[in-house]
Amino acid sequence: MTAYEEGGSVEQFQVVVIGGGVGGLTLALRLAQQNTKVLVIEKDKNPGKIYKGELLQPKSLLHFREMGIDHRIVKTSHPLPTIHTYEMKEAADGTVEESMYIPLHYDRLPVTFPEARMIPHEKLKNIILEEAVKHDSFHYWNPAAFQKFTSMDSKVKQFNRAMVKKEGEEIEIQADFFVGAEGRSSLMRKAMEQQLVTTQYNHHFLTVTFPRPENYTEARMYASHKSFIGLFPLPDNEVRCVLLIKPGDYNRMKKEGLHTFYDPIIQFEPELKDCVTQIESWKKIQLMIPIRHNIHEYVQGNAAIIGDAAHAVHPMAGEGMNLAIQDGAILGDLLNWMFETNNLEPKHLRMFEKVRKKRADRLSLLSHFSALGYAWSFKWYQWGRMFALKRFERHPILHYKHMLNISGVGWWMYTPMDAARFLGPSSMYMRSRFKKRSQKAVFTDQDDYPWRKKRQSSEED
Ligand SMILES: Cc1cc2nc3c(=O)[nH]c(=O)nc-3n(C[C@H](O)[C@H](O)[C@H](O)COP(=O)(O)OP(=O)(O)OC[C@H]3O[C@@H](n4cnc5c(N)ncnc54)[C@H](O)[C@@H]3O)c2cc1C
Structure with missing residues (x-):
């Protein structure tokens, strides 16, 4: 029996999401669309005044298309x-x-x-929230702040109950799964005892x-x-x-x-x-002030962290907000699958980490290298950058690889062969092989949602 099914005097949810930023809201919308009872706890009553990410990469748009809200986002963006x-x-x-x-x-x-699309950050959050509140399974406590876990089995890292402060009152809640989506300062990350590896610029x-x-x-x-x-x-x-x-x-x-x-x-x-x-x-x-941080694990027991809580990236390549959205979309699909198929053992959460950590680490590194390109104010440094950029731009494979990788739509590994492409003539490639290889590098549903295959094969059995 799940914590949610047990009932009792404490408020029960299937999933509790701490933080109603762009990552937390995307996750909650995906859950609510499949009737998973989700609570989002957001501490800030009013829309954030600070500028945050506004550039949507193509992969994030594809996720919003899966959720049926792409038309609203396209209408509101540039x-x-x-x-x-x-x-x-x-x-x-x-x-x-x-x-x-x-x-x-x-x-x-x-x-x-x-294409990429520019959209004011708070407008994007509003669209996601407006869509989420259409579902009875979506619950939104705002303003309310997650404070601490009140019951947990630290041996197996099973988080059972949490304390939330809402309208001056302390309320205890219970959930099958907890997700930390609180941005850079994450209490969930602390509870998971994850050490940050930080880069400053x-x-x-x-x-x-x-x-x-x-x-x-x-x-x-x-x-x-x-x-x-x-x-x-x-x-x-x-x-x-x-x-x-x-x-x-x-x-x-x-x-x-x-x-x-x-x-x-x-x-x-x-x-x-x-x-x-x-x-x-x-x-x-x-x-x-740009900062980059990474952690080793996104999942522990029945808890996971997404977005900036898990990985802050340098803003040069416009990835931070997109990583949060993509984490939310993919974790949401996994949790829906877990509830639909009654596969509720926390070990299944690891599949989220398997899909997302490698991608987030790669984009974090790509953003880091993009930042280094502009980090020193010397003429010779600019000449080096110009040489590299021009080589990347004029070779069809290098150009495609770069755009594919930053778009989040796929990943095409950089190889020693790229060094030859970098230095050689731009005509040095086979068009037919390029087409085949370039399509293979685009992520498929299988890559994004490997658990769906498990569903198909168990249905076939
Ligand atoms: C100044 C700045 C500029 C940026 N510029 C860009 C850019 O140009 N391009 C880009 O792609 N990215 C940019 N980013 C990064 C991007 O905004 C983030 O990567 C993205 O917002 C992360 O989303 P998130 O949902 O993980 O976290 P956030 O957007 O930070 O949302 C976290 C939410 O959790 C809430 N919260 C925190 N603690 C608690 C708690 N205890 N209880 C309840 N709620 C809580 C917060 O109030 C917040 O609403 C920028 C970030 C900053 C800070």
């Missing part, structure tokens, strides 16, 4: 089929000229959504959203030997901007005035002058 990157030559007097143009093409991917970012001209619809990244700026159009004629700075620059810039923020943006994108200068206060501009 498409980016290509990211235009420009390497700029910056003279001592601050004048800049283009040295190299490198387009990164999502539209080469053989998938339903061959030699740079920070300033980030802000401001108005854009209607025809400014393409994503652009500008880099010189000492500057980096990303400009990503959002719907409703807004653009999200990120500016790389050195630690300590933020305080200096604040002292010197807002022009220190406007100037680098106008320097690379003069047509945004009238837009960026509409930012009237430093309060609107957010300091973002």
